[in-house]
Amino acid sequence: MSSKTSTETPTDQNTHLSVSRGLAGWLTQHATSLAFSCYQSGQLFLVGVLPNGSVSFNQQKFSRAMGLCWQPAGRLYLGALDQVWRLENMLRPGELGNQHFDRVLVPRNAQTTGDVDIHELGVDRDGHVVFVNTRYSCLATLDPRHSFRPLWKPPFISRLAPEDRCHLNGLAMADGAPRYVTAVSRSDVVDGWRERRNEGGLLIDVTSNAIVTDQLSMPHSPRIAGDGSVVLLDSGWGRICRVDPASGTRQTIAFCPGFLRGMALHDGFAIVTVSKPRNGTFSGLALDTELADRDAVPWCGVLIVDLATGDIVEWIRLEGFITELFDVAAMPGVRCPMALGPGTLEMQNTISFEPLA
Template sequence: MSTEKTPDPGPTQDGNDKPELDTGLDAVGVEAAAAAPAPANAGKPPRDLTKLKVEKGCSRGLAGWLGQHKLSLAITSYQSGRIYLVGSDKQGRVSFFERIFERAMGVVGNAQRIYLGGLYQLWRFENVLRPNEVIHGQFDKCYVPRNAQTIGDLDIHELGIQANGKVIFVNTKYSCLAELSQTHSFKAVWKPKFISKLAPEDRCHLNGLAMVDGKAKYVTAVCRSDSVDGWRDRRQDGGVVIDVETDEVVCEGLSMPHSPRWHNGKLWLLNAGTGHLGWVDFATKKFVPHTFVPGFARGLSIIGNVAAVGLSKPRNQRFEGLQLDEELKKRDAEPWCGVQIVSLANGDVTNWIRFEGDITEIFDIAFLPNVKNPMMIGLRTPEIRDLITFESDLPPEAPAA
């Protein structure tokens, strides 16, 4: 396994607790966030995300493939609070550039802009470099954090960019799709018809979002539960894909479905509980497996005829109660933490990235076309103070005499 050295990450922002504020805003949808069960790590001291030890390996052909197609990847890991930008440098090596953003989750982007969901903020990064411009002698894109909208801890999952340029996101805690609000934490724009009210209860574990022609079209949910945390009892076969426009369930009987993606007239998704990448047969409302991937599959990005699939290891040694455990045993395989590049033609894994050490889970992935070697400005690096770029409507300055 080849390994790559990464630049030192910038530390994350402070997370100091603040006293609760009684706003009296019941009329606009304020709920008691304590309704849902506390997470398993509640009460434990937070880890120092700057001191995690992570080893990275990749397939020998990855650098050449990324460089040939002028592609990069954005990869998030909420468990380690990392976003990785993976590209290829001038020496033909894989470049890993990482930054720390607490609970980094959904990511979507392109050569100019990246959106990232975090613990209680939704971040917007802008590339400040012009075409053919580089920084530090090697990076062709430099993403600078330009906006962080405070939304609260919504357990934000996947993101999409609508035709009007607005971000839409999966608000998992409130079981709905939402947009940003200028005043409040979010603006709910859709919920499954089986969800009776907006409540901070993560009832069905709404998680994945597929955009079609600039509109939110399909979502995945672990089940159709309308009770607090009800999805945990339906992980084996309660999963569904829902058409946002019609409210119709277009695929059912899934196990922990994630990351639906529309590509070339077909709806691809990850049936994480069994370990399969596959697609939806709309006629039968069934999932058609395409290939097995060794791990909890979450995070999917498709370009051309390949898919990047995110893989995570189990949290407690085993994938308790999921068919994935048996599928791994059947193949005498160990679960991965990483990314596999899979052919949509035949299911072969053509390239891969693997993480070891203090990172065991991947959340989301996004291909960045026309990006060769990207970097990102951290929150506590000198560059965030010193890197100043501007645009101007002033007339051109007269040449010096």
């Protein structure tokens, strides 16, 4: 891990952002920018590189900002407290926002779901949003009349109830369809997963209902790597792991100093969010012991990990009021994005339209 920072930026309520010395260069070299969410403060952060080579942070408020899904056409989906937001890039080719930003993401639609504790999001081959409905222990999609339309539930869940029974949380899409999910346990009673945080975490194949492995601790964010393996967060251990979907065997890639919740894969790297403990979150988990054995304190931030070596090559760190993050998305081909926030004066005064033919 690099020891020097190149930027320190104040955020709301006395939180400071600092970055590793090479972050701007890494983002430029790998032709991407980042989005990450904080449900604690209800914020969406966009990270890019300004023309002068410094790191840009843009932040907007979205109540309980959680799951993120970036679409190459310039669309960002965001799961929030009781809505799924769709943000669209308003710029035409060659345009810049405020002289610097090559994407300006504007909230154009908010589908109301009610508080179903939306975690991760994906988009299927027909362009429909698929989301993890954690409160009802299922995968769901948006419905024009109802809060949601259920698509799938784990085989051990006897019925859909607002009880967060197994803490279904992570979603991996493949070929435009849900393929793998993670859950903290196979509990089928209200909040039953809370008593199973340290063992019994699941990776499930949605297409076959098969449990690939149940040897995880509070797993999150399954992602399918280029070789067909599943890279996921074994959060109770503080590890990024690779799982063979055929055998269920797992290999540790890296240890990260914090509670892992969100991950994006890009160019052979894992980009992950880490959080500090909340109300004894680490109590009883191996992560607590791992941190003590390494004489380490937990971070809140974003880490970029080389999947080949397990090295943490770059980072963003938040210190102060914000102590927990949720998801992160890579935005390939975007150099410096910004967003507008709902209900802001800037949003009210930003009008765009296609001219008459």
